[in-house]
Amino acid sequence: MVEKTKTTLKRGLRRRLASVVPCLLLAVGISGCATPPPRADTADYQAYKQLNDPMEPANRFFYRVNNVLDTYFMKPVAQGYVYVTPQVFRTHVSYFTMNIGEPARMLNFMAEGMPRDAGTAFMRFLINSTAGIGGIFDPAAALGYKETDTDFGLTLAIWGVPPGPYLYLPVFGPSGARDVLNLPVSYFLTPMAAAPASDALTDFTDAETGLDLVNTRANYLAPIDQVKATALDPYATFRSLYRQSRASQIQQIYTNDGQTPPAWTQPKQP
Amino acid sequence: MYLRRFILGAVAVAPMLLAIGTPAHADTIPPDAAKAFINQSGQKLMAIVNGSSSQTAKSEALRQLVDQIVAVDRVGHYVLGRYVNVATPGQYQEFLGLFHKLLAYNITYQINAYKNISFTVNSATPEGDDMVVDTTITTPDKPPADVGWAVDEIDGQPKIVDVIVAGTSLRITTRNDYASVITDNGGQVSALLTAMQHQIKKLAAVQ
Numbered sequence: 001m002v003e004k005t006k007t008t009l010k011r012g013l014r015r016r017l018a019s020v021v022p023c024l025l026l027a028v029g030i031s032g033c034a035t036p037p038p039r040a041d042t043a044d045y046q047a048y049k050q051l052n053d054p055m056e057p058a059n060r061f062f063y064r065v066n067n068v069l070d071t072y073f074m075k076p077v078a079q080g081y082v083y084v085t086p087q088v089f090r091t092h093v094s095y096f097t098m099n100i101g102e103p104a105r106m107l108n109f110m111a112e113g114m115p116r117d118a119g120t121a122f123m124r125f126l127i128n129s130t131a132g133i134g135g136i137f138d139p140a141a142a143l144g145y146k147e148t149d150t151d152f153g154l155t156l157a158i159w160g161v162p163p164g165p166y167l168y169l170p171v172f173g174p175s176g177a178r179d180v181l182n183l184p185v186s187y188f189l190t191p192m193a194a195a196p197a198s199d200a201l202t203d204f205t206d207a208e209t210g211l212d213l214v215n216t217r218a219n220y221l222a223p224i225d226q227v228k229a230t231a232l233d234p235y236a237t238f239r240s241l242y243r244q245s246r247a248s249q250i251q252q253i254y255t256n257d258g259q260t261p262p263a264w265t266q267p268k269q270p
Numbered sequence: 271m272y273l274r275r276f277i278l279g280a281v282a283v284a285p286m287l288l289a290i291g292t293p294a295h296a297d298t299i300p301p302d303a304a305k306a307f308i309n310q311s312g313q314k315l316m317a318i319v320n321g322s323s324s325q326t327a328k329s330e331a332l333r334q335l336v337d338q339i340v341a342v343d344r345v346g347h348y349v350l351g352r353y354v355n356v357a358t359p360g361q362y363q364e365f366l367g368l369f370h371k372l373l374a375y376n377i378t379y380q381i382n383a384y385k386n387i388s389f390t391v392n393s394a395t396p397e398g399d400d401m402v403v404d405t406t407i408t409t410p411d412k413p414p415a416d417v418g419w420a421v422d423e424i425d426g427q428p429k430i431v432d433v434i435v436a437g438t439s440l441r442i443t444t445r446n447d448y449a450s451v452i453t454d455n456g457g458q459v460s461a462l463l464t465a466m467q468h469q470i471k472k473l474a475a476v477q
Contacts, residue, residue: 044453044457047352047449047453048453051453086411087411087412091413219413226379226380229379229473229476230376230379230380230469230473231447232447232448232450232451232462232465232466232469233447233450233451233454235450236446236447236449236450236451237443237446237447239446240442240443240446240447241438241443244437244438244439244442244443245436245438247437248436248437248438251437252436252437
């Protein structure tokens with residue numbers, strides 16, 4: 001009973017933390033909105049609207065906060081992790097964490113009305129969880145089930161929800177008014193969330209989350225350093241990269257889920 | 271994963287961030303010609319990056335190569351965006367000069383992190399008025415990166431006008447970066463020129 005209560009408390013704490021982030025954003029956002037240029041200044045006003053970053057002062061504040069956290073904590077941890085692990089290990093960690101996300105991808109693809117991609121995510125999870133030894137290996141890719149990424153933010157985009165204002169979240173980084181909704185959804189759409197609560201499961205979830213964070217940061221070590229070193233305004237550069245990447249992901253979903261006519265409908269090759 | 275591929279790919283090719291600035295042409299370069307150009311340019315780039323020359327010699331060789339294969343002025347024009355009309359002729363010329371220098375310093379900065387790069391040319395597909403050649407760049411101890419090179423014919427010669435990674439254009443990234451500096455300084459192009467000068471000094475000090 002005590003153990004169960006402890007587990008519930010741990011989960012409850014994480015949920016409360018998840019709910020604190022939007023409130024914090026709202027509080028800082030209200031006081032940190034950008035002043036738009038006068039409407040009479042058409043070109044500047046259009047550029048401001050197109051930029052769609054009305055909370056830029058607050059976003060830049062959180063960018064600086066994250067930068068400090070990253071410089072003094074995440075980056076040194078990731079550098080240490082890279083020092084003690086070979087690339088092959090980090091690649092298999094990526095496979096493992098990617099596999100845990102496949103059920104969420106399948107459900108999102110279903111919600112998006114992309115049956116082929118949903119089937120691919122299902123097959124990837126099935127094959128990699130078994131033949132791939134719990135997702136450590138990715139034999140599904142070799143069998144033709146290539147990874148296609150999606151999340152709830154992209155599902156909303158497919159439904160026609162506009163991206164909304166840009167947001168730079170504390171800890172989580174670049175996001176948007178639409179994409180931020182992916183955070184709570186992705187938290188609950190994992191195989192671990194569906195399993196009966198236990199201390200072991202909570203510990204596993206925490207370890208997996210931590211490993212994923214460090215592994216992902218390790219993959220970005222050189223790229224982030226180089227953006228910071230070469231961009232005139234790294235905040236604007238990361239914003240641009242994020243938005244282009246999301247637009248590209250949406251396009252990729254449409255491209256991947258194209259119709260594939262059955263083999264018997266194809267003319268026979270001479 | 272796509273974002274990861276994008277960023278890894280972007281870093282591998284960031285020195286060549288580039289763009290188209292002027293209205294389109296009637297014809298795109300034929301796919302085979304574009305692929306041959308990228309293959310040839312890639313081989314030259316690999317030879318420099320993987321060579322045993324000193325860092326200074328490599329930097330100089332890369333600067334010359336970039337001038338040969340990249341439409342730097344045209345890219346600069348695109349990157350300045352709507353502020354082309356705001357800048358005075360003098361500021362515009364100064365910008366192009368600084369852009370050339372900054373590109374060279376960025377390249378030098380990047381090559382310090384890369385060695386033993388290999389690449390394969392995959393396919394070429396028309397996109398708008400350009401021919402985009404898809405390549406896969408492989409670096410030891412890093413996941414392979416898929417990179418697209420937009421090629422256009424300028425003055426009868428094929429030139430790189432953009433770099434696309436996972437459907438994302440690096441010329442747009444640079445344009446947004448520069449526009450942000452200008453808008454944050456009340457629309458003054460001079461602020462961008464100052465920022466570029468500072469950046470050049472900073473990179474020169476590091477190198």
